[in-house]
Amino acid sequence: MDVTVTTPAGTGRGAWPPAFVVRVGRLAVTIALTFLGLLFVTFVIGRVLPIDPALAILGDRALPHVYERVRHELGLDLPLYHQFWNYLVKALRGDLGSSVLTGRPVIADIRQFFPATLELATFAIVLGVVLGVPMGVWAAVARGRWPDHLVRVLVLIGYSVPVFWLGLVGLLLFYARLDLVAGPGRLDVAYEYVVEPWSGIVLLDSLRAGELRVFRNALAHIVLPGSILGYLSLAYIARMTRSFMLAELGQEYVVAARVKGLSEARVIWRHALGNVMVPMVTVIALSYAYLLEGAVLTETVFAWPGLGLYITHSLFNADMTAVLGGTLIVGVAFVGLNLFSDVLYTFFDPRAR
Amino acid sequence: MVTRPLRLLMVGLLLASLAVPVAADTPKDTLVMAKFIDDIISLDPAEVFELSGGEMIANLYDRIMMYEPEDTTRLVGGVAESWSVTGNGRTFTLKIRKGLRFHSGNPVTARDAAYSLQRVIRLDKTPAFIVSQLGWTKDNVGDLVRAVDAATLQLTITKDFAPTFVLNCLSAGVGSVVDMKEVQQHERDGDLGYTWLKTNSAGSGPFRLRQWKANDSVVMEAFPDYRHGAPKVKRVVVRHIAEPSAQRLQLEKGDIDMARNITPDQLAALKNNPDVVIGTYPKADLYYLGLNQKHEHLKKPKVRAAIRWLVDYHGMADTFLRGQFKVHQAFWPSGFFAALTETPFKLDVARAKQLLAEAGVPNGFPVKLDHANGTPFMDIAQSIQSTMGQAGIKVELVPADSKQVITKYRARNHDIVLLYWSPDYMDPHSNADTFARNPDNSDDAKIKPLAWRNAWDIPGLTKKADAAVLERDAEKRKQMYLELQRTIQQDSPFVIMFQSTEQATTRKYVKNFVSGPTFDTVFYRLVTK
Numbered sequence: 001m002d003v004t005v006t007t008p009a010g011t012g013r014g015a016w017p018p019a020f021v022v023r024v025g026r027l028a029v030t031i032a033l034t035f036l037g038l039l040f041v042t043f044v045i046g047r048v049l050p051i052d053p054a055l056a057i058l059g060d061r062a063l064p065h066v067y068e069r070v071r072h073e074l075g076l077d078l079p080l081y082h083q084f085w086n087y088l089v090k091a092l093r094g095d096l097g098s099s100v101l102t103g104r105p106v107i108a109d110i111r112q113f114f115p116a117t118l119e120l121a122t123f124a125i126v127l128g129v130v131l132g133v134p135m136g137v138w139a140a141v142a143r144g145r146w147p148d149h150l151v152r153v154l155v156l157i158g159y160s161v162p163v164f165w166l167g168l169v170g171l172l173l174f175y176a177r178l179d180l181v182a183g184p185g186r187l188d189v190a191y192e193y194v195v196e197p198w199s200g201i202v203l204l205d206s207l208r209a210g211e212l213r214v215f216r217n218a219l220a221h222i223v224l225p226g227s228i229l230g231y232l233s234l235a236y237i238a239r240m241t242r243s244f245m246l247a248e249l250g251q252e253y254v255v256a257a258r259v260k261g262l263s264e265a266r267v268i269w270r271h272a273l274g275n276v277m278v279p280m281v282t283v284i285a286l287s288y289a290y291l292l293e294g295a296v297l298t299e300t301v302f303a304w305p306g307l308g309l310y311i312t313h314s315l316f317n318a319d320m321t322a323v324l325g326g327t328l329i330v331g332v333a334f335v336g337l338n339l340f341s342d343v344l345y346t347f348f349d350p351r352a353r
Numbered sequence: 354m355v356t357r358p359l360r361l362l363m364v365g366l367l368l369a370s371l372a373v374p375v376a377a378d379t380p381k382d383t384l385v386m387a388k389f390i391d392d393i394i395s396l397d398p399a400e401v402f403e404l405s406g407g408e409m410i411a412n413l414y415d416r417i418m419m420y421e422p423e424d425t426t427r428l429v430g431g432v433a434e435s436w437s438v439t440g441n442g443r444t445f446t447l448k449i450r451k452g453l454r455f456h457s458g459n460p461v462t463a464r465d466a467a468y469s470l471q472r473v474i475r476l477d478k479t480p481a482f483i484v485s486q487l488g489w490t491k492d493n494v495g496d497l498v499r500a501v502d503a504a505t506l507q508l509t510i511t512k513d514f515a516p517t518f519v520l521n522c523l524s525a526g527v528g529s530v531v532d533m534k535e536v537q538q539h540e541r542d543g544d545l546g547y548t549w550l551k552t553n554s555a556g557s558g559p560f561r562l563r564q565w566k567a568n569d570s571v572v573m574e575a576f577p578d579y580r581h582g583a584p585k586v587k588r589v590v591v592r593h594i595a596e597p598s599a600q601r602l603q604l605e606k607g608d609i610d611m612a613r614n615i616t617p618d619q620l621a622a623l624k625n626n627p628d629v630v631i632g633t634y635p636k637a638d639l640y641y642l643g644l645n646q647k648h649e650h651l652k653k654p655k656v657r658a659a660i661r662w663l664v665d666y667h668g669m670a671d672t673f674l675r676g677q678f679k680v681h682q683a684f685w686p687s688g689f690f691a692a693l694t695e696t697p698f699k700l701d702v703a704r705a706k707q708l709l710a711e712a713g714v715p716n717g718f719p720v721k722l723d724h725a726n727g728t729p730f731m732d733i734a735q736s737i738q739s740t741m742g743q744a745g746i747k748v749e750l751v752p753a754d755s756k757q758v759i760t761k762y763r764a765r766n767h768d769i770v771l772l773y774w775s776p777d778y779m780d781p782h783s784n785a786d787t788f789a790r791n792p793d794n795s796d797d798a799k800i801k802p803l804a805w806r807n808a809w810d811i812p813g814l815t816k817k818a819d820a821a822v823l824e825r826d827a828e829k830r831k832q833m834y835l836e837l838q839r840t841i842q843q844d845s846p847f848v849i850m851f852q853s854t855e856q857a858t859t860r861k862y863v864k865n866f867v868s869g870p871t872f873d874t875v876f877y878r879l880v881t882k
Contacts, residue, residue: 300595
């Protein structure tokens with residue numbers, strides 16, 4: 001007797017479309033919808049702002065016909081959905097448009113501002129991870145004792161003190177009084193234009209060009225804002241590490257490992273932390289993504305020409321092409337880091353493969 | 354142990370941060386200035402109308418007529434050496450100076466000057482109105498603005514304007530002379546070089562633009578062949594430092610030579626620093642209240658009069674505005690031709706109460722005051738709220754971003770607005786045109802001067818302002834403007850309160866920085882350090 005075995009579509013071997021394709025397809029649709037929603041919400045927020053974009057460009061004194069012409073050029077006389085559709089069609093073609101204010105292509109602006117944010121965010125996240133994870137572990141291991149209290153107080157300060165205040169006090173102390181770091185800006189004037197921009201990341205470009213004095217000056221400038229942002233992400237990372245570690249240290253396998261005679265360091269750093277790294281990857285990725293949005297207040301205090309400042313400034317001038325372009329980049333960073341953490345997740349956790 | 358490398362890394366990072374060198378002093382031949390420059394949207398003189406942009410092009414371009422740093426109140430020839438008026442006062446013939454060169458090396462000719470003015474009209478950007486009011490349009494500008502030969506520029510106007518008014522218009526940013534050949538080389542799709550000139554310079558001024566990074570910095574380099582000789586510094590770097598206290602710290606450390614946006618409270622702390630000098634420069638900006646005449650109470654003359662007695666002009670100018678403002682109560686700033694300097698009003702609550710009682714509102718009324726959310730607007734608004742409150746007028750403050758305030762103002766949706774106004778060119782018509790003229794008060798009017806925004810219907814006053822700009826006799830013209838100012842001072846929707854001054858702080862070795870009365874009479878070429 002012939003027996004026909006049917007497998008539900010897409011689940012068995014040899015099914016069409018294969019499971020992998022389905023997964024990728026679903027992912028693509030999710031990402032597309034995410035971006036569409038992101039752009040739409042940003043667009044609507046921009047349009048409900050009580051600022052007239054034409055006024056932002058022309059100032060207060062343009063003649064009426066100039067005003068009308070610019071409104072028409074910006075498409076502001078079209079219905080809202082029509083304006084959004086026009087933007088979407090252009091964006092899909094890879095054209096993010098030109099900044100309404102400066103007339104520069106948004107993509108060129110982003111190329112100028114994003115590297116500054118990337119540099120600062122990377123510096124901060126490295127600091128946050130390198131110091132935050134061990135601090136979290138330390139606090140968890142010494143639960144209830146002074147190291148734990150110390151870490152908790154540090155974390156609390158990191159959470160609760162406004163960043164612009166930390167920035168100003170930091171400048172006053174380390175720059176003005178102690179002379180340990182350089183002031184606001186990315187480089188001293190004397191070092192500007194010494195190195196041709198390549199990636200836009202000054203630390204990288206100066207090393208590539210072999211200009212060590214520029215590298216040192218850039219380092220002197222980034223240390224303070226980078227450390228302050230690093231402190232904020234450290235606070236988050238240390239707190240999360242602590243609570244994950246506490247959960248992990250109470251597990252039976254930890255007791256078993258100790259009973260078997262493994263060294264305490266191996267139990268903690270290898271086995272317990274190894275398991276903690278799985279959820280921590282997501283925490284760190286999200287933390288990095290937040291930093292990549294651009295820290296407006298830090299960028300303001302430290303005259304750091306980054307993406308956060310760019311988007312905020314554009315928003316206050318109702319320059320929605322620039323805001324949408326910037327938002328898209330932030331969205332790409334978020335989605336990209338999420339995907340990356342998913343991939344890392346499967347690396348750390350065999351069950352997820 | 355695993356912790357060891359981590360510990361080493363931590364120590365290493367700490368040491369690395371400690372071992373970095375302390376910031377270097379600014380280079381001897383470079384002026385480094387901190388200033389808010391995020392308002393710059395273009396550096397094309399046909400388009401520039403923002404404060405910082407105006408300042409930049411004043412140092413990059415020579416104008417047909419101009420004010421010089423040696424005397425920022427005297428109108429002199431820029432690229433024009435001499436001028437004469439013929440043809441019933443409607444034809445202006447200007448001789449161009451000999452031997453002038455652009456940064457490119459091209460000679461400066463009357464053709465460049467004609468091209469520059471024609472370009473302003475053809476591009477038709479915001480400041481074009483300054484010259485289009487002379488009767489020039491896209492269709493006729495080719496005939497009315499022309500180069501007779503390389504050294505002679507001939508301008509024809511279509512109305513009998515006072516000659517001083519016409520020459521003043523040519524001293525505005527739109528009177529900047531651009532290098533025709535250079536600009537034409539960069540023309541794309543008939544844009545008259547606009548796309549290129551937004552971020553580049555092609556002038557004959559004391560500096561040439563090296564780079565403008567929006568919201569970040571402007572860098573200019575000295576032009577060694579400038580007609581008055583090379584500027585004293587080789588490079589000027591203007592950096593956007595958005596936080597005033599960061600500007601102050603950098604100035605005190607010597608990382609910058611000059612800070613332009615330090616707030617008054619911080620200036621007080623800087624006074625004792627022997628390395629820093631605070632310079633005070635009178636400006637032409639006027640701070641005023643606009644009272645919307647659509648408001649049921651504000652439209653009453655006695656209420657308007659009462660409000661004039663409910664502002665603590667001197668109290669503010671002597672305390673939190675000290676050094677930044679002086680009391681001024683007329684629509685044309687002091688220090689200029691035909692300015693009215695009388696200040697008849699002061700805080701007098703009893704008098705105001707009596708006026709309010711006569712107006713039928715003895716207990717006051719609630720009213721909203723729109724203002725920008727930065728200094729000094731917040732402080733001024735709070736003082737006004739307090740003094741008006743003493744007479745029963747309950748003021749609700751509505752702070753917002755300045756562009757938001759202006760959007761609302763232009764829609765006539767405010768009750769009272771607190772704003773400032775600065776002249777577009779140094780002729781009293783510039784302000785009379787907006788404070789004393791309102792040709793059409795209907796809601797859909799095309800022109801929206803300040804009088805319109807406050808819904809103030811003034812056909813009689815509009816005629817007087819129109820007559821003043823045509824008057825050829827300078828003394829008569831002066832009297833006409835004085836009368837207009839008095840009328841508006843005594844009864845109008847405008848409560849003009851202050852004229853501003855700029856306080857710029859420099860390291861003590863910085864000398865000869867010149868900041869004239871307007872935003873585009875700020876000059877770097879005499880600065881030494």
